[in-house]
Structures are given as structure tokens and as C-alpha cells.
Amino acid sequence: MHNPDIAELFSRYAVLLEVKGANPFRVRAYRNAARTIENLPRDINEMLGGGADLTELPGIGEDLAHKIADIVTTGRFTPLEEISRRLPGHLAELAEVPGLGPKRIKLLFHRLKVGSMADLAAAARAGRLRKMKGFGPKIEANILKEIERRAATTTRLRLSVAEQIGGPLLAWLRDTEGVEEAVIAGSFRRRRETVGDIDVLVTCRKGSSVIERFVLYPEVADVLAKGSTRATVRLKSGLQVDLRVVPARSYGAALVYFTGSKAHNIALRAMAMKRGLKFNEYGVFKGARWLAGRTEAEVYAKAGLAYIEPELRENSGELEAARDGRLPDLVSLSDIKGDLHAHTRASDGQDSLKEMAEAARKLGYSYLAITDHTAHVGIVHGLDRRRLRQQMAAIDRLNAKFRDFRLLKSAEVDILPDGRLAIDPGVAKELDLVVAAIHTKFGNDARTQTDRLLRAMDDPCVNIIAHPTGRLLGEREPYELDMQRLMEGARERNCLLEINAQPSRLDLNGAHCRLAKQIGVRLVISTDAHTAETLGYMRFGVDQARRGWLEATNIANTRNLATLLAQLKR
Ligand code: DGT
Ligand code: CA
Ligand code: CA
Numbered sequence: 001m002h003n004p005d006i007a008e009l010f011s012r013y014a015v016l017l018e019v020k021g022a023n024p025f026r027v028r029a030y031r032n033a034a035r036t037i038e039n040l041p042r043d044i045n046e047m048l049g050g051g052a053d054l055t056e057l058p059g060i061g062e063d064l065a066h067k068i069a070d071i072v073t074t075g076r077f078t079p080l081e082e083i084s085r086r087l088p089g090h091l092a093e094l095a096e097v098p099g100l101g102p103k104r105i106k107l108l109f110h111r112l113k114v115g116s117m118a119d120l121a122a123a124a125r126a127g128r129l130r131k132m133k134g135f136g137p138k139i140e141a142n143i144l145k146e147i148e149r150r151a152a153t154t155t156r157l158r159l160s161v162a163e164q165i166g167g168p169l170l171a172w173l174r175d176t177e178g179v180e181e182a183v184i185a186g187s188f189r190r191r192r193e194t195v196g197d198i199d200v201l202v203t204c205r206k207g208s209s210v211i212e213r214f215v216l217y218p219e220v221a222d223v224l225a226k227g228s229t230r231a232t233v234r235l236k237s238g239l240q241v242d243l244r245v246v247p248a249r250s251y252g253a254a255l256v257y258f259t260g261s262k263a264h265n266i267a268l269r270a271m272a273m274k275r276g277l278k279f280n281e282y283g284v285f286k287g288a289r290w291l292a293g294r295t296e297a298e299v300y301a302k303a304g305l306a307y308i309e310p311e312l313r314e315n316s317g318e319l320e321a322a323r324d325g326r327l328p329d330l331v332s333l334s335d336i337k338g339d340l341h342a343h344t345r346a347s348d349g350q351d352s353l354k355e356m357a358e359a360a361r362k363l364g365y366s367y368l369a370i371t372d373h374t375a376h377v378g379i380v381h382g383l384d385r386r387r388l389r390q391q392m393a394a395i396d397r398l399n400a401k402f403r404d405f406r407l408l409k410s411a412e413v414d415i416l417p418d419g420r421l422a423i424d425p426g427v428a429k430e431l432d433l434v435v436a437a438i439h440t441k442f443g444n445d446a447r448t449q450t451d452r453l454l455r456a457m458d459d460p461c462v463n464i465i466a467h468p469t470g471r472l473l474g475e476r477e478p479y480e481l482d483m484q485r486l487m488e489g490a491r492e493r494n495c496l497l498e499i500n501a502q503p504s505r506l507d508l509n510g511a512h513c514r515l516a517k518q519i520g521v522r523l524v525i526s527t528d529a530h531t532a533e534t535l536g537y538m539r540f541g542v543d544q545a546r547r548g549w550l551e552a553t554n555i556a557n558t559r560n561l562a563t564l565l566a567q568l569k570r
Contacts, residue, residue: 512548
């Protein structure tokens with residue numbers, strides 16, 4: 001049981017409780033706990049193993065902490081099993097359909113005997129929903145659209161979740177007698193947003209029983225294949241893991257092969273072939289003679305190429321660039337000098353100004369922008385003019401104590417449907433920078449939505465557009481948008497676009513970053529952290545920037561404070 005599984009149990013339970021008509025406080029408690037667990041940067045098993053006290057987490061009291069520990073040890077959540085005896089367990093799936101709340105779910109269940117997504121699909125296709133009170137043809141059509149979307153998306157895991165699962169597995173393998181190298185290759189190493197499975201590559205001394213030990217990993221649910229140099233298992237989380245054991249002299253060749261992408265490998269092999277060489281996972285060969293394969297660099301060198309970073313290996317021009325000495329000097333985490341999007345408990349964050357500042361200082365940053373939401377209809381706990389000025393004064397007091405570090409006064413301001421900003425223009429001028437974002441009207445067509453963003457950027461107080469596409473990985477599609485026009489508009493207005501590093505957002509993503517570089521619009525990488533600990537999500541944003549060929553010069557928050565402030569000026 002990993003964080004997403006436990007969160008899923010709690011949120012399913014919350015839905016069933018609600019349909020049953022339980023106390024709303026209890027419902028909310030489970031829903032909040034689900035959100036907390038879903039967003040934890042560390043795996044709960046690991047936390048419990050390290051003796052962590054779960055009651056320190058927001059929204060987790062004694063009772064919930066016990067239940068979580070129970071789930072982790074037994075793999076079961078009995079309250080859900082009990083309630084599922086009276087209500088169909090699949091009923092909770094329905095809550096994932098936008099527009100279906102507990103009231104409607106209850107109606108569907110009692111009137112139409114709809115108890116699962118399959119039942120819902122059947123009812124919608126038969127046109128039975130539109131006739132129900134409180135539904136209608138539009139809702140029915142939306143439900144059908146959602147059902148089709150779900151059928152089309154295969155289950156891929158977010159990179160951050162794959163890290164939480166892959167990390168301990170790697171530690172288990174490295175802890176095996178005789179194992180020398182153990183690394184995760186595949187899409188995980190290329191830092192794709194999501195991974196289909198995990199590919200582990202191992203080198204070891206003769207006689208090591210690494211395969212035997214691999215299949216004994218406690219998280220293994222099924223052994224799908226097992227041989228002398230390879231094995232495939234499915235973990236209890238559902239994630240599949242491929243293991244390959246190779247000799248040390250093949251390590252580099254195998255790493256190139258299993259890192260992929262497949263398209264990169266094929267193009268690389270074709271280049272090698274032109275030089276009369278054969279490439280495979282065991283090495284580089286001339287006829288039957290082994291030439292190289294210990295390191296990735298020597299493999300690429302044999303093809304006449306410079307070393308190519310894994311994030312670039314998508315056969316989208318990197319091989320030609322490596323041949324011609326045109327590879328970018330990719331931005332790296334150590335280039336980042338500060339974070340420009342973070343929340344405190346003044347709005348919907350969980351930690352104080354001081355705690356956020358301390359955490360940023362620990363990361364070695366020179367600055368951190370505090371971007372709590374401004375007050376506006378629909379935004380809970382947003383700051384009004386008075387509270388925002390109070391926060392500015394508190395920031396001044398803290399800044400007076402810092403040397404070589406500064407909290408920047410900022411706010412995350414909603415872009416209203418007509419492109420105006422949800423902030424008093426007078427207060428906006430007192431801030432060091434303004435981060436603006438869309439949080440409503442996701443259904444606009446591309447033209448309306450792009451106009452809305454450009455209009456927001458017409459306001460010279462706006463410095464950064466946050467999470468420009470609004471997507472939530474696996475949950476919400478990006479809104480319709482003319483990305484090219486948005487980027488050109490941002491460049492003309494000297495406004496920056498954000499690479500939001502939340503693992504559930506990654507917005508902009510790698511492909512957008514590459515377009516941004518072509519268009520010449522400047523970017524920032526920000527975490528949108530709602531806790532001090534998740535300031536550490538920065539690395540996921542850097543991954544996407546690297547996938548988009550970006551260098552430190554393309555990213556404003558790789559600059560020192562003075563240069564950053566100059567670049568923000570409009
Ligand atoms: P994923 O798992 O869907 O997120 O994506 P990958 O890239 O990890 O793909 P996967 O797990 O099927 O294979 C891992 C790597 O192995 C892949 O990136 C390249 C290599 N590979 C797999 N199949 C082939 C193949 O048929 N030809 C070549 N040249 N390489 C392959
Ligand atoms: Ca893979
Ligand atoms: Ca694989």
C-alpha cells in the first residue's frame with residue numbers, strides 16, 4: 001500500500017459516507033486526510049518505518065493515524081469493507097466524474113440502480129440520465145465524454161509516485177551481496193511526466209543471487225517471468241518492474257539501450273551502422289569484435305557523438321546536435337537560486353512565513369516569493385487588502401533579520417473571466433511581483449482563453465503566468481489554448497511563463513519548454529509549494545525544463561536577486 005492507494009481508500013470511503021448521509025465533519029475529515037496523503041512528498045511506509053509520527057501531518061489525528069498504520073500493515077481498510085456491504089463498493093468511482101456529487105450519486109443509485117462506472121456508461125448511452133430530475137441532456141453528454149476519455153487513457157504512473165516506489169526497491173537491490181551497479185533506466189531516467197513501468201539495470205559479481213532476491217522483494221505480488229539474466233514482476237501497487245542483469249563491460253551499452261527511448265535507440269543504431277558498427281545492449285561491435293560498452297560516453301563516442309543527457313533521448317534532433325556539437329548545456333537543479341511561487345497558511349498553505357523562509361534558506365536559495373491567493377469569490381481564505389498589507393509588514397520584519405536571503409512580496413492573483421485581475425491595483429503596486437493564473441472557466445474555447453490570458457498580461461503589474469495550461473495529470477485535461485500565440489504575446493509584453501513543478505501539474509511540460517525556447521519567451525521554474533517540505537519539488541520542474549532543451553539562461557530564477565528583479569521589470 002502506497003500513498004495513492006491509501007488516499008484512494010479514504011476518498012472512496014468519504015464518498016460512501018456522504019451517500020449514506022453520515023456526519024459532514026467525518027466526511028470532510030476523510031477527504032482532507034486523502035488529500036494530505038496524496039500530496040505527501042515521502043512514502044508513508046518509509047515514514048512509519050523511520051518512526052515518523054503521522055499525527056504531525058495536517059488533518060491527521062490519533063484515530064486516522066491508527067487507521068493508516070493498520071492499512072499499511074494489513075493491506076485492508078475494514079470500515080470501507082463494512083460500508084461496502086451495504087452500498088456497492090464501485091459506487092465511489094462515480095465521484096471521480098466531474099459534475100457528480102453525492103446527491104446525484106445517491107439519486108442514480110436509488111432510481112436507476114447505477115452502482116458503478118459501467119452501469120453509469122450504460123445508463124448514459126441509453127439516454128436514461130437526461131430524463132432524471134437534476135440531470136438533463138448537457139450533463140448526460142458531459143458524462144459520456146468523461147467515460148470515453150477514461151477508456152482512452154491507459155494507466156501510467158506519475159513520475160513522483162514511481163520515485164516513491166522505485167527508491168526503496170533500488171535500495172533493496174543495492175543491499176544484495178555482490179551487486180555493483182543498480183539503476184532505474186527507461187522513461188523514469190528520461191524523466192517523462194509519467195511512466196508505464198520501471199526498468200532496472202544491475203551489474204554484479206559472479207555468483208550473486210540478485211534475481212532470487214529481486215523476486216523476494218516484499219512488495220512483489222506476481223512474478224511474471226524469471227530467467228538467469230532477467231525477471232519481470234508486478235508489485236502490489238500494480239506497477240510492473242523489469243530487471244536486467246548485465247556484465248560490467250556491458251553496463252554503458254545496456255544503460256543506453258534500456259534508457260531508450262526506442263526511437264532514439266533505432267536512430268542511434270542506424271548512425272552506427274553507417275560507420276560499419278553494430279550496437280546492442282552488450283556493447284559496440286565491429287564484426288564479432290567487442291569495441292566498447294563500459295560507459296555510455298564511450299558508446300556514444302563510437303558513433304561519433306558527444307554524450308547525450310537522458311532527458312534529450314527522444315529522437316527529436318538530439319543525435320544530430322550531438323554529432324554537430326550543438327547540444328545544449330542543460331539547466332540543472334544547482335542552477336536554481338530561488339522559488340517564485342509558494343503558499344503559507346495565510347491562504348491554503350500549511351506552514352508559516354518563517355518556516356517557508358527557513359526551508360528555502362536550507363535549500364541554499366537567495367530568494368523566495370510568497371504568493372498567497374488574493375481574496376475573491378470562490379477562493380477560500382484568500383487575502384484581502386488588509387491581510388495582504390499585514391503579510392507585507394511581516395515579510396519586512398523577517399527580511400530585516402536575513403543576510404543573503406530575501407522573501408519577495410507577491411500574490412497569486414486570479415485572472416477573471418474577462419482577463420481583469422482579482423487584486424486592488426494600488427496594492428498590486430506595493431508587491432515585488434505578481435503571479436497570475438486561471439482558476440475558473442476552464443471550458444472556454446481556445447480563442448477566448450488565449451485572449452483572456454493576453455488581456456491579463458496587458459496589465460503591467462503581472463510578471464508571471466502560473467501553470468499556463470491548467471492541466472492536472474490524469475485528472476483534468478489542459479484547457480483549450482493557442483500556445484504559440486500565448487508565448488509570442490508573453491515575449492512581446494516581457495512577461496514570464498511558469499514551469500510549475502508540482503508533480504501533478506508539470507505545467508508547462510517538456511514540449512512546451514522547447515517551444516518557449518524557439519519563440520524566445522523567458523520562463524521561471526516554481527514549485528507552487530503548499531508546505532515547506534514540498535519546496536523540494538523543484539527538481540520535477542527542472543526535469544521538464546531539461547526535456548525541453550533549456551539552459552540556465554532561459555530560466556529567470558537561475559539569476560541572482562538583482563538580475564532577477566531587473567528581468568521582472570516591465
Ligand atoms: P514506458 O515504460 O512506457 O514509460 O516507456 P519506456 O521508454 O521505459 O519503455 P519500455 O519500458 O517499454 O522499454 C524500456 C527501454 O527499452 C526503452 O526505452 C528502449 C528499450 N527498448 C524496448 N523495446 C525496444 C525495442 O524493440 N527496440 C529497441 N531498440 N529498444 C527497445
Ligand atoms: Ca519503462
Ligand atoms: Ca519495460
